[in-house]
Amino acid sequence: EPEVTQTPSHQVTQMGQEVILRCVPISNHLYFYWYRQILGQKVEFLVSFYNNEISEKSEIFDDQFSVERPDGSNFTLKIRSTKLEDSAMYFCASSEMEDTEAFFGQGTRLTVV
Amino acid sequence: GESVGLHLPTLSVQEGDNSIINCAYSNSASDYFIWYKQESGKGPQFIIDIRSNMDKRQGQRVTVLLNKTVKHLSLQIAATQPGDSAVYFCAENMQGNTPLVFGKGTRLSVIA
Numbered sequence: 001e002p003e004v005t006q007t008p009s010h011q012v013t014q015m016g017q018e019v020i021l022r023c024v025p026i027s028n029h030l031y032f033y034w035y036r037q038i039l040g041q042k043v044e045f046l047v048s049f050y051n052n053e054i055s056e057k058s059e060i061f062d063d064q065f066s067v068e069r070p071d072g073s074n075f076t077l078k079i080r081s082t083k084l085e086d087s088a089m090y091f092c093a094s095s096e097m098e099d100t101e102a103f104f105g106q107g108t109r110l111t112v113v
Numbered sequence: 114g115e116s117v118g119l120h121l122p123t124l125s126v127q128e129g130d131n132s133i134i135n136c137a138y139s140n141s142a143s144d145y146f147i148w149y150k151q152e153s154g155k156g157p158q159f160i161i162d163i164r165s166n167m168d169k170r171q172g173q174r175v176t177v178l179l180n181k182t183v184k185h186l187s188l189q190i191a192a193t194q195p196g197d198s199a200v201y202f203c204a205e206n207m208q209g210n211t212p213l214v215f216g217k218g219t220r221l222s223v224i225a
Binding site: 004033035040042043044045048056058091093099101102103104105106107 | 121144145147149154155156157158159162202204206212213214215216217218
């Protein structure tokens with residue numbers, strides 16, 4: 001069964017460092033998303049991406065965040081200068097259409113120290 | 114909208130009993146709803162979805178009910194099993210508006 005894959009599964013970084021989280025969406029999907037989940041809290045939307053550009057972003061997705069689809073398969077989230085409060089699980093998701101079910105990856109646990 | 118906090122509502126059921134998990138959604142314009150299951154340390158897993166032109170949809174051992182009048186969604190799990198223990202999130206989406214908005218979640222614990 002096709003699945004969304006994310007790497008790494010766990011990333012520890014020092015405050016102020018840049019991190020890149022990687023995702024390979026399901027191959028025939030056209031819409032890509034990043035969500036995050038702070039420990040014990042609900043899943044929060046960060047950004048959606050379609051046709052090689054951002055289609056929507058939340059207030060959380062400020063100037064320190066960026067997304068890129070560098071080739072036909074990868075979808076990355078970059079956090080330029082990490083803060084302690086960026087520590088969370090980051091989930092990538094993809095969907096065939098914008099109003100169909102989104103399939104989530106297993107997540108990357110980001111720990112900023 | 115729902116408040117965010119560290120303490121999730123919890124539902125404990127005996128193995129073999131039916132479970133009902135409820136969700137109140139906030140946007141009356143939402144027309145697509147999904148239930149996700151999240152096990153510890155994993156990503157949300159799609160369970161079942163429903164569109165606003167329906168009020169009930171059944172899957173394997175699961176049923177979703179939608180009451181648009183009171184903006185309420187429920188997930189019924191028949192013959193609950195230990196493997197059903199997880200946090201369950203409802204999510205809503207409005208056509209033409211891409212991002213899913215997740216609810217706070219309910220932790221289901223199945224007692225063997």
